[in-house]
Amino acid sequence: MSLNQQQNLFQTIQRLLRMGATSNAKNLITKLHPTDIASIIPLFPAEDQDCILSYLYDIKKIADIFSRLGSSFLKNYLKNHQDYARMAKILEMVASDDRADLLKELDDVDAQALLSLMTQDNSSEVSALLQYQETTAGALMSTEIFKLTEEMTVQNAIKTLREAHKAETIYYIYVVDELNNLKGVISLPQLFRAKDDSLLKELMFNDVVRVTVDESQQEVARLVSEYDFVALPVVDTNNKLMGVITVDDVIDVIQETAQEHAMKMGQASISDVEGDGGLRGIRKKLASYMIIFLGGLIICEVITDFYQWLPPEGIFAGFIPIILRFTGLIARQMSTISIYEMSQGLFLPKRVFRILIGQLCSTAIIGFFSSLTVVVYAFFRFHDNFKLSLAIVISLFFAMFISVLAGFFIPYFLRKIRIDLTHATGPVVNFFLDILTLLLYFGTLIRIVK
Amino acid sequence: MSLNQQQNLFQTIQRLLRMGATSNAKNLITKLHPTDIASIIPLFPAEDQDCILSYLYDIKKIADIFSRLGSSFLKNYLKNHQDYARMAKILEMVASDDRADLLKELDDVDAQALLSLMTQDNSSEVSALLQYQETTAGALMSTEIFKLTEEMTVQNAIKTLREAHKAETIYYIYVVDELNNLKGVISLPQLFRAKDDSLLKELMFNDVVRVTVDESQQEVARLVSEYDFVALPVVDTNNKLMGVITVDDVIDVIQETAQEHAMKMGQASISDVEGDGGLRGIRKKLASYMIIFLGGLIICEVITDFYQWLPPEGIFAGFIPIILRFTGLIARQMSTISIYEMSQGLFLPKRVFRILIGQLCSTAIIGFFSSLTVVVYAFFRFHDNFKLSLAIVISLFFAMFISVLAGFFIPYFLRKIRIDLTHATGPVVNFFLDILTLLLYFGTLIRIVK
Numbered sequence: 001m002s003l004n005q006q007q008n009l010f011q012t013i014q015r016l017l018r019m020g021a022t023s024n025a026k027n028l029i030t031k032l033h034p035t036d037i038a039s040i041i042p043l044f045p046a047e048d049q050d051c052i053l054s055y056l057y058d059i060k061k062i063a064d065i066f067s068r069l070g071s072s073f074l075k076n077y078l079k080n081h082q083d084y085a086r087m088a089k090i091l092e093m094v095a096s097d098d099r100a101d102l103l104k105e106l107d108d109v110d111a112q113a114l115l116s117l118m119t120q121d122n123s124s125e126v127s128a129l130l131q132y133q134e135t136t137a138g139a140l141m142s143t144e145i146f147k148l149t150e151e152m153t154v155q156n157a158i159k160t161l162r163e164a165h166k167a168e169t170i171y172y173i174y175v176v177d178e179l180n181n182l183k184g185v186i187s188l189p190q191l192f193r194a195k196d197d198s199l200l201k202e203l204m205f206n207d208v209v210r211v212t213v214d215e216s217q218q219e220v221a222r223l224v225s226e227y228d229f230v231a232l233p234v235v236d237t238n239n240k241l242m243g244v245i246t247v248d249d250v251i252d253v254i255q256e257t258a259q260e261h262a263m264k265m266g267q268a269s270i271s272d273v274e275g276d277g278g279l280r281g282i283r284k285k286l287a288s289y290m291i292i293f294l295g296g297l298i299i300c301e302v303i304t305d306f307y308q309w310l311p312p313e314g315i316f317a318g319f320i321p322i323i324l325r326f327t328g329l330i331a332r333q334m335s336t337i338s339i340y341e342m343s344q345g346l347f348l349p350k351r352v353f354r355i356l357i358g359q360l361c362s363t364a365i366i367g368f369f370s371s372l373t374v375v376v377y378a379f380f381r382f383h384d385n386f387k388l389s390l391a392i393v394i395s396l397f398f399a400m401f402i403s404v405l406a407g408f409f410i411p412y413f414l415r416k417i418r419i420d421l422t423h424a425t426g427p428v429v430n431f432f433l434d435i436l437t438l439l440l441y442f443g444t445l446i447r448i449v450k
Numbered sequence: 451m452s453l454n455q456q457q458n459l460f461q462t463i464q465r466l467l468r469m470g471a472t473s474n475a476k477n478l479i480t481k482l483h484p485t486d487i488a489s490i491i492p493l494f495p496a497e498d499q500d501c502i503l504s505y506l507y508d509i510k511k512i513a514d515i516f517s518r519l520g521s522s523f524l525k526n527y528l529k530n531h532q533d534y535a536r537m538a539k540i541l542e543m544v545a546s547d548d549r550a551d552l553l554k555e556l557d558d559v560d561a562q563a564l565l566s567l568m569t570q571d572n573s574s575e576v577s578a579l580l581q582y583q584e585t586t587a588g589a590l591m592s593t594e595i596f597k598l599t600e601e602m603t604v605q606n607a608i609k610t611l612r613e614a615h616k617a618e619t620i621y622y623i624y625v626v627d628e629l630n631n632l633k634g635v636i637s638l639p640q641l642f643r644a645k646d647d648s649l650l651k652e653l654m655f656n657d658v659v660r661v662t663v664d665e666s667q668q669e670v671a672r673l674v675s676e677y678d679f680v681a682l683p684v685v686d687t688n689n690k691l692m693g694v695i696t697v698d699d700v701i702d703v704i705q706e707t708a709q710e711h712a713m714k715m716g717q718a719s720i721s722d723v724e725g726d727g728g729l730r731g732i733r734k735k736l737a738s739y740m741i742i743f744l745g746g747l748i749i750c751e752v753i754t755d756f757y758q759w760l761p762p763e764g765i766f767a768g769f770i771p772i773i774l775r776f777t778g779l780i781a782r783q784m785s786t787i788s789i790y791e792m793s794q795g796l797f798l799p800k801r802v803f804r805i806l807i808g809q810l811c812s813t814a815i816i817g818f819f820s821s822l823t824v825v826v827y828a829f830f831r832f833h834d835n836f837k838l839s840l841a842i843v844i845s846l847f848f849a850m851f852i853s854v855l856a857g858f859f860i861p862y863f864l865r866k867i868r869i870d871l872t873h874a875t876g877p878v879v880n881f882f883l884d885i886l887t888l889l890l891y892f893g894t895l896i897r898i899v900k
Binding site: 001031033035158161162164170189192193206207209224225226227228229250251252254255258259261262265266267287288289291292294295298302303316320324325329339343426427428430431432434435438439442 | 611675778
């Protein structure tokens with residue numbers, strides 16, 4: 001659904017609920033795809049949310065909606081309703097990998113309460129999944145596998161397939177021996193075309209591409225896209241079949257990896273927008289700034305020492321590279337964040353405000369340390385020229401703040417006037433920033449030094 | 451297969467072929483997945499390639515290998531063998547979308563020869579697909595659709611499913627009316643669980659998410675990942691079912707889009723590495739450089755005009771921003787290209803040489819125009835200071851060449867010493883580049899001006 005359709009659907013349902021047209025609303029909602037319901041539910045106030053969920057009689061659909069809404073919605077729902085028994089039933093209908101993801105983020109008390117209300121099978125499945133490291137195949141796999149044995153006939157296989165209730169997604173049939181060792185794989189078209197009395201072991205492909213539970217998710221994504229698979233079996237170190245990873249989860253991995261990569265190319269990271277960067281984020285960035293600083297100071301030395309034909313005031317030029325590279329780096333990070341937010345449709349006032357505050361704070365901290373270094377350096381190097389270092393500190397500090405704002409908002413305005421963002425952003429941002437920054441630098445210099 | 455496994459497999463087969471151990475080689479090759487065969491075949495000389503292909507009796511597998519190897523391999527194969535009849539038969543086994551992709555890139559004569567040897571159905575399918583614009587859903591879809599009618603029973607549907615020979619990938623069953631209008635969709639698990647005598651129209655989900663043939667591939671990717679589909683039906687403007695897009699093709703779109711986006715974030719583009727940028731690429735880049743230039747000249751004016759307390763030689767500082775932003779932009783583009791090449795496993799001497807030559811040429815052209823502008827500007831602005839503009843032109847020109855090399859090779863060395871490339875690259879490249887560039891600038895200035 002596009003943003004527009006989403007808005008329309010939200011308004012229609014809101015109107016129906018306000019008019020009390022219950023049967024119409026019910027009719028509309030039951031016909032919607034769970035993804036669409038999940039995308040509009042957060043827009044409603046709490047009582048309307050309950051109302052919408054109560055219209056759905058299909059518990060599988062409710063489970064699907066909860067798995068898409070994620071654990072913060074679930075957490076809120078539990079807090080408001082305290083209905084653990086019903087929620088445990090709903091969660092039992094969620095695929096095991098998504099169920100583990102939901103429970104992982106809950107408070108321990110809530111998670112334990114829900115687990116204790118599930119059947120033994122379902123709760124132990126989830127407990128097992130929760131033990132895998134977050135970036136491994138184990139954490140991505142679902143334990144609902146459709147598997148059959150080698151000695152089964154095609155006719156029986158199809159019969160079993162028709163009676164299977166748990167496996168939601170059947171793309172391949174995995175064949176195991178009596179010890180649950182993965183022996184082969186058969187695709188559905190292959191199975192269908194075979195004669196009724198053929199045995200599965202005669203049909204199956206033996207050399208199954210598989211991963212172990214502790215394989216990285218990047219490798220899983222690479223294999224799935226290289227071989228065009230829709231699912232990939234996961235085994236333990238003894239080749240026992242443990243689970244299956246489906247292509248929809250792989251697409252999420254590919255998209256997350258791609259976003260993280262694009263952010264890194266812009267010297268930013270996802271943690272900058274999710275607000276969980278904190279001090280670790282600053283430390284990581286500080287290294288980049290220190291490299292720029294060191295380079296800048298070396299250039300300063302080069303300019304002042306080697307070329308003594310310069311007038312004493314000429315040393316001001318030595319700080320231009322530091323200022324330009326600082327503002328350039330900040331602006332680049334901020335444009336990357338801004339373009340990311342727009343591409344995700346997240347450029348909303350509340351978020352923008354939170355991100356800007358966060359970035360201004362970390363910029364202030366980095367600016368403080370940088371300025372301190374400048375003062376110390378200038379004191380030992382040009383102790384007869386204290387005014388110069390003061391001018392540099394002041395203009396550096398303000399230039400950094402201007403960079404945060406310019407880097408963030410210029411891509412937004414470029415998009416408003418429909419200029420291809422990503423390509424034009426860098427030079428355009430630098431254009432305005434350089435002029436502003438150097439006006440500021442020279443303005444301060446003139447006021448203080450002259 | 452990892453690069454290592456690929457190398458091992460290649461050496462094993464090479465050894466078997468050299469020893470004349472035909473039956474062993476045959477045995478090994480027939481057991482391999484078509485993806486694996488396709489990944490090693492280009493490593494062999496022509497006669498070995500023919501040998502390997504001749505071992506495969508399964509024409510479907512050969513078709514799969516050709517579709518993965520792409521049209522440049524096919525073009526070569528046709529040139530060496532001239533066996534159009536056999537190739538037409540092989541291509542008929544390739545899915546229609548891939549077949550269209552293969553033929554699109556061939557010479558018109560070859561493509562027409564192959565089409566004329568195919569059955570009427572297969573050749574008209576491809577001709578129809580070739581008419582869709584490259585970035586639309588139509589160009590991505592396959593015309594092999596498994597579709598059934600509303601009045602069919604579940605029992606008959608399963609029977610038809612088992613007899614279907616054309617559709618290679620069956621994830622959903624699309625239900626159409628007698629005019630081929632898309633009416634509904636049923637997933638396989640749903641079909642299997644239903645009673646034998648239910649009609650499809652009682653089971654199907656009516657509100658099918660679909661795209662039209664001229665929808666953008668980005669929108670297709672968004673829908674597939676939002677709804678977790680494994681396939682998406684494509685209709686024409688009258689809602690007639692035209693084809694189906696499967697998730698493997700969508701993954702390719704997602705990856706290409708992500709790569710193109712990451713390249714753009716680094717101010718580069720895929721055409722820089724594929725060598726099809728040419729003059730259009732230079733024109734696009736020229737705009738960025740002109741913006742930097744304009745900004746730099748304004749800064750120059752600011753520095754020289756507004757702050758007249760500067761000594762006359764002080765104007766040298768006015769050109770520092772232009773030089774730094776130029777080298778920064780070039781280095782950023784080159785690191786982006788370098789990181790892309792490494793991430794794709796394409797960092798090979800022949801390619802590296804071709805890319806570097808291309809980039810050095812386009813840099814020379816841009817450098818020439820930029821230098822010309824500097825000379826003209828400096829002539830009108832500081833006609834008493836011709837030496838200054840000469841020094842700037844010389845150092846700018848050389849600094850640009852250094853930037854190409856430093857931007858390209860520093861990420862490579864960072865990877866050799868295992869530093870997280872993408873994050874560290876920017877500051878480290880600028881560190882070395884700034885020092886080198888400004889040493890060059892001041893060195894030239896001193897030699898020429900003093």
